Each structure stands twice: as structure tokens, then as C-alpha cells.
Amino acid sequence: MKFTEKDVSPDIQKNENAIIKRISLVSIIGNSVLSGFKLFAGIFGRSGAMISDAVHSFSDVLTTVIAAVGVKLSKRGADKEHPYGHERLESIASLFLGILLLVTGLAIGYKGLSNIFTGNRVELDIPTPLALAAAVISIVIKEGMYRYTYYYAKLINSPAFMADAWHHRSDALSSVGSLIGIGGAMLGFPVMDPIASVVICLFIFKVSFEIGRDAVSKMLDTSRGEEYENKLREYIISLCPELRVDMLQTRTFGNMVYVDLEIALDGDMKLRDAHEIAENIHEKVENSFGDIKHIMIHINPK
Numbered sequence: 001m002k003f004t005e006k007d008v009s010p011d012i013q014k015n016e017n018a019i020i021k022r023i024s025l026v027s028i029i030g031n032s033v034l035s036g037f038k039l040f041a042g043i044f045g046r047s048g049a050m051i052s053d054a055v056h057s058f059s060d061v062l063t064t065v066i067a068a069v070g071v072k073l074s075k076r077g078a079d080k081e082h083p084y085g086h087e088r089l090e091s092i093a094s095l096f097l098g099i100l101l102l103v104t105g106l107a108i109g110y111k112g113l114s115n116i117f118t119g120n121r122v123e124l125d126i127p128t129p130l131a132l133a134a135a136v137i138s139i140v141i142k143e144g145m146y147r148y149t150y151y152y153a154k155l156i157n158s159p160a161f162m163a164d165a166w167h168h169r170s171d172a173l174s175s176v177g178s179l180i181g182i183g184g185a186m187l188g189f190p191v192m193d194p195i196a197s198v199v200i201c202l203f204i205f206k207v208s209f210e211i212g213r214d215a216v217s218k219m220l221d222t223s224r225g226e227e228y229e230n231k232l233r234e235y236i237i238s239l240c241p242e243l244r245v246d247m248l249q250t251r252t253f254g255n256m257v258y259v260d261l262e263i264a265l266d267g268d269m270k271l272r273d274a275h276e277i278a279e280n281i282h283e284k285v286e287n288s289f290g291d292i293k294h295i296m297i298h299i300n301p302k
Contacts, residue, residue, distance in 0.1 A: 087254025112197030
């Protein structure tokens, strides 16, 4: 799904804190109720897969709290000790989310494999329709929470809440695994229930890896990529066709971008005129590219 500038109303742009609180509240309440329901259904529905799914949903409550704290801290302005701002705190929050997901996946996978290889009678009881119904309800609710969180994470350009959105999607996918496992167990293959727990574990591993990789990338001054830089270069040249771009580099800083630019202008041009061109480029670029926090411009003679 792609969003254009018209999708972002002025009210939304001015009320990021309200959006953060709204996303957090919906996620925390939704996951708390859902994890409680799935735990109840897993215990009384005799399904280890549904209990694993309940643990996964409860971890969503913790990750949302971490995401909310990370986003709030990253919005703090620059100060004497942090002259470049605090945007990287959001990447740190995302990395912590990825690690938490990994630990959750390991616990669920260990439990599933243990049940498969030990063949414990109690663990391999046939699940009841209650567990099956819980899986269906979870899929619907978690997919809805994913779409809701994803939409607003895009609007406020938040990698931490984007990670939280994908956590919702991973929970929906894990519930699909639960549905298949519970259904298979009810059809006479009780080992399918712990197998579903292992499948859930693999889904969680995949999401935790992607979240962690993205967070680390944003903390290592990674370039925004050739396509982004070419688009930026073309825009700069359109502002002043007579200039030459000698160097253009980008680096990510949390969810923002810093740009280092070297341009060449007529060597006989007055310093005041050259400065005016550079100031115009500086202002237009930062106003037109919402994710660029600052562009540093150096002028060479040609």
C-alpha cells in the first residue's frame, strides 16, 4: 500500500503524539484481551499451539510499550549532549523488539519440539472446537490490527511502530498455523498441534530477523540507496540547471536522513550569489523531502 501527500492531513501531521497514544492504546488493549482469550481457549480447548499463540500475543503488549517509549524519546529535540537529536533511540527500540521476538520464538519452538519428540499424552490431547474458534477469531482481529498500525506508522514515518505492525501480522500468520495444527489434530493427527507451534516459531524468527536487520541498518549510517539519491540529484539540478553535482551522499539517522552535497558553480560568480543558490537548494530540499533532517552543501568552482 502506498500513501501520497494528500493522504496526510494537516491535523495528522500536527498531532503525532495523539496518533502514538491511539496506536499504543488500541494495541495494548486489543492484545491483552486477545492473549487472555487465547490462553483460556488453549487451556480449556486442550491446545498447546493455542497456548503458544497466546504467549505470542502477550509479547505484543510488551513490544507496543517498548515501541511507544522509543518513539516518544526519539521525538525529543536536540540538546547540548545530543546536537543531532534522538532519532536513533527509535531504532534501538526496534532492535530490542526484534530481540524480544527472537526470544519468544525460541521458547515457543522449544516447547513444540519437546512435545513432538516426547509424545507426552496430556500435551497431545485432541483440541476442542473452542481452540479452533479462537484461532479464527485471532486471525481476523490481528490482521485488522496490522492494517490499522501499518497505516498510521506510515503516516508518522515510524520504524518502531512499523515493526509493531509486522508483529501483529506475524501473530495473524501464527494463528493460521494454529488453525491448521488444531484442525489436523481434531481430524485424528494430534502431533499436528505441536507441529503448529514450531511453524509459529519459524514465522516469529523471520519477522525478528527483518526487524533487527532494519534497525541495525538505520544505526550504521546506511545510504538511502541509488534510486533515492538519483531522485534527489535530479530535483537539485532542476532548481539550478547551471550547477554541476560533484558529490551527493545520504545516510540514515533513525527514521531521518542527512545529506552531504557538493555542487560546482561558475568560479567567477559573486560569493553572495553562490550563497543564495545554496540557501535556495537547502530550503527547497528540506521542505520537499520530509525525511531529510539536514542537507550540508559545499560549493566548488568550475
